[in-house]
Amino acid sequence: MKKSSKSLVEKLKRSLDTKPPQRLQGAEFASDSCSVAGDYGIGIGYSFSQILSFCIVLALTIAVYANGLDGDFLVDDRPLIVETSDLTLANGLKRFFLSGMWNFSSLHISDQVLYRPVFLLFLALQKDAFGLQPVGFHIVALLLHLLNCVLLFAFLRRLFPQATAWAPVLGMAAFALHPIHVEAVSWISAQSHLLATGLVLGALISHIRFVEGGSWGNLAFGAILFLLGTLSQEIVLAYPLILLALSLLLKDRRHAIGAGAVAASLLVYLAMRRVVLDFTVPAYPMTWAxxxxxxxxxxxxxxxxVIPWPQPFYLETPHGEVGPLSIAATLLALTAAWWGIQTGRGRNAMFMGILWILLGILPSLSAAFNSPPRYSLRCLYWGSGGLAVLVTWMAAVGTHRIHRRTIFLGVGLLLLASAMAVVVANRTWQNDATAYGAAIRFNPDSSAGYEKLALFYERGGHLAKAIENYQSAAQRSSGDALATNLENVGHLSAMSSLIPEAELALRQAALLAPTRSSIWVGLGNVAYMQGHLEEALKLYQRGFALDQGNYEACYNLVLVLTKLKRFSDARKYETKLATLHR
Incomplete structure (x- = not known):
């Protein structure tokens, strides 16, 4: 094939005024080329110092994430992996492609908006391999993150061929050690972000090979990888726009052809969503709020x-989170962009990094239109690849040695701080107690964190802590949610033989939700524990009248009627009990 089209590398060479790096004494192999980039046909040699620094960054990444490998299943992991028998390859592969993601969980949510069959398949493979041992899932997540770092490094090395050997290593390190990635790497259910990012980085490298004169097979392979990425996580949906922006920046029709190919893959993905979920894009209310x-x-x-600390975890995102720190970070980012424009060097690379960030985080911002809106750090994983481009660009455009040393020193200190932040942030993702504790710290006015934490303690048999958190949740809720929290306080208080507290909480719940069967059954249990059998009978009958499918109400009616020696009435409920599911 004739390489009549100017490559991405050649066009960026013109916009980068940097000279080829000087040979470092004793720091390189005798040959300039070490040929360790052959996996994707990227034929740029690697110096010994670059290989060494590359390996050091990967080793440091493993070290800082090592304290997260003993983390438990938490938050969405339980309904998605632990509490369901549907997530297995034993029942066939095609069913993963025929329904929404939560149909395979213990929740069986009817209102589906997530379609991630490749991610489900990936989880099923892990569950079949590791069972319910979370350490296996965590190792896979860390390996995925490392693979993404390698792919990003290969891309950066090709994007900045004349930059100093350290520049792409710094860019990769900024990605590998960025604290905002802890949520994506250490939370098993967030593996979809790692998987989709890896697939689309592979698509990007395949696209570059096509642009630089590769075969049409490279184009097709990249389109397939992008399709698999969209079927893993929606966060990568704007990738075609990144390629389109490249074609406009570099005025190269082959970039436009690549953008068209992945746009076709996007249409296939949307068509699959339409067939399976009956819609392509969920209809969100577009109010001013x-x-x-x-x-x-x-x-x-x-x-x-820009300033990845502290790291918030929200179950419900509070309003007014744009504080002085956010404004300062935005001004810092704008200042850096202005400086880049003023330097006049490498503008195309700078614009690509900015567009990657903006378009990379755009799909995640749709969560602002959810009810309730929920902000998630894991959604920045793919978009932060653009930050790696900007870090590499900043290192590449330095013209004076002191300038470069200043950049490397500053970035090095930031990376050290980032590594320490990753180690600390990993502890948030140890179990439900640490995760929901973080949710409470960052939004103490929301009942959601207290409710989830109470459920965690209830599941572990720590009833006193569960009651305390349900009470805290009740203080922050209203309506049906308040009734539910009071009911839970009542049930657990009864189980703990705290009879007055149980009766008070259940009667308050009954005032809020008088048609809820389970509340009256709970009050019946309190009366039964006090020896008031006739009162218990009336309460059980009221609960059963409200819901004749309530197994506990029917069972307790048999029990109390037998105690009262009303055997004929008890047999009627026994007959009914045989038809109910526990």
């Missing part, structure tokens, strides 16, 4: 990319 939340989420994303 939602757009305000969208703006807040955008600023929060910039802040967390």
């Amino acid at each position: 939602k757009w305000q939340t969208f703006f807040e989420f955008s600023i929060l994303s910039i802040r967390n990319l």
Whole structure:
């Protein structure tokens, strides 16, 4: 094939004024080429110092994430992996492609908006391999993160061929050790972000091979990888726009052809969603308040990319999170962009990094239109690849040795701080107690964290702590949610023989939700424990009248009627009991 089209590398060479790096005394092999990039046909040699620094970054990444390998299943992991028998390859592969993601969980949510069959398949493979041992899942997640670092490094090395050998290593390190990635790497259910990012980075490298004169097979392979990425996580949906922006920046029709190919893959993905979920894009309410939340989420994303501490975890995102730190981070980012424009060097690379960030986080910002809106750090994983491009560009455009040393020293100190932050942040993802504790710290006015933490303690048999957290949740809720929290306080208090507290909580719940069968059954249990059998009978009958499918109400009616020696009435309920599912 004739390479009449100018390559991405050649065009970026013109915009980068840097000279080829000087040979470091004793730091390189005798040959300039070490040929360790052959996996993707990227034929640029690697110096010994670059290989060494590359390996050091990977080793450091493993070290800082090692304390997260003993983490338990938590939050969504339980309904998605632990509490369901549907997530297995034993029942066939095609069924993963025929329904929404949560149909395979213990929740069986009817309102489906997530379609991630490749991710489900990936989880099923792990569950079949490791069973319910979370350490296997965590090792796979860390390996995926390392693979993504390698792919990103290969791309950066090709993007900045004349930059100093350290520049792409710094860019990769910024990605590998960025604290915002802890949620994606250490939370098993967030593996979808790692998987989709790896697939689309592979698609990007395949696209570059096509642009630089590769075969049409490279184009097709990249389109397939992108399709698999979209079927893993929606966060990568804007990738075609990144390629389209490249074609406009570099004025190369082959970039436009590549953008068209992945756009075709995107149409296939949307068609699959339409067939399976009966819609392509969920209809979100576009109110002014939602757009305000969208703006807040955008600023929060910039802040967390630039100043990634503290690391929030939200079950419900509070309003007014755009504080001084977010504004400072935004101003810092704008200043850096202005400086880049003023330097006049490598503008195309700078613009690509900025577009990658903006378009990379765009799909995640749709969460601002959810009810309730929920901001997630894991959604920045793919978009932060653009930050790696910008870090590499900043290192590449330095013209004076002191300038470069200043950059490397500053970035090095930041990476050291980032590594320490990763180690600390990993402890948030040890179990439900640490995760929901973080949710409470970052939004103490929300009942969601207290409810989930109470459920964790209840599941572990720590009833006193569960009651305490349900009470805290009740103080922060209203309506049906308040009734549910009071009911839970009542049931657990009864189980703990705290009879007055149980009766008070259940009667308060009954005032809020008088048609809820389970509340009256709970009050019946309290009366039964006090020896008031006739009162218990009336309460059980009221609960059963409200819901004749309530197994506990029917069973307790048999029990109390037998105690009262009303055997004929008890037999009627026994007959009914045989038809109910426990």
